[in-house]
Amino acid sequence: WLQGAPPCIETLHEWLRQLEGTQNATQSGSFDQLITRLFAILKVRRCLLVLDGLEAILSDAGCEEKNDDAYRPGCKAYDALIRLFFQRRHRSCLLLTSQVRTEALNHLDERNGAFRSLELAGLTVADVAALLASQRVATNSSNHEQLHQHYAGNPLLLCQSANLLHELFGGDVDAFLQEELFFMGDIGSALTRQLARLTPLERQVLQQLAQAEQPLSRQALYVQLPSAPSKPEYFQALQTLQRSFLLRQ
16 A cells, blocks of 8 residues: 555565565665566566555645656656566566556557556445445435535545544534535545646646536637646646546546
8 A cells, every 4th residue: 555655665675575475584675676576576476466546656746747747755666667567578467546547557558458447436326325324324315415426426535524424513414514514634635635736727627617507618618718728738738637537528
């Protein structure tokens, strides 16, 4: 799990500790040396390696131009690690979970069978009701549908909202909905970090969409932007927002 953004070297050491069975091995070696040891194992053994929560290693700082992802200190090597799984021969699989499609994955072709991506949809209304019930939140057909809509069926956000419900409203869903505190606490912090990685133009696009009373076409959205960007800048912003799963067509 990449929560806390551990350096890539640390992750490689942990993988090798488990794969080589060396519980007390000295934590040493360069990135290249560790990679050599790792792929020597992956060539002869079928392994499933997981990088969970890839967005945690990206920098919170926004940038004006996005020629590459901005990684946290010590985490840029993850980009090279991911690319190596497509460049070297091995018998294993790397599973990534992320709220953002990283630069290392943007140019990969799914047609050759070496790479597959799956965008997970949100929970259904019925699933949301069951999840909230498991969190001891009593809902009716009206208010659990509202929670489903506000959080787009996202199970993590729904669990975090359940915590808010218990801590601040004694589990009273209607009181929570009336206050409209949907993005406070951990939920707001996660959204703030995600928005911090966007350029001013990307934030403008989201702001215009949030203020619109109905869905906007690409052309209608473009003419409403106050900054009058060039078309290439505009479409690049749309692409980035789609890859960050903040925008749907």
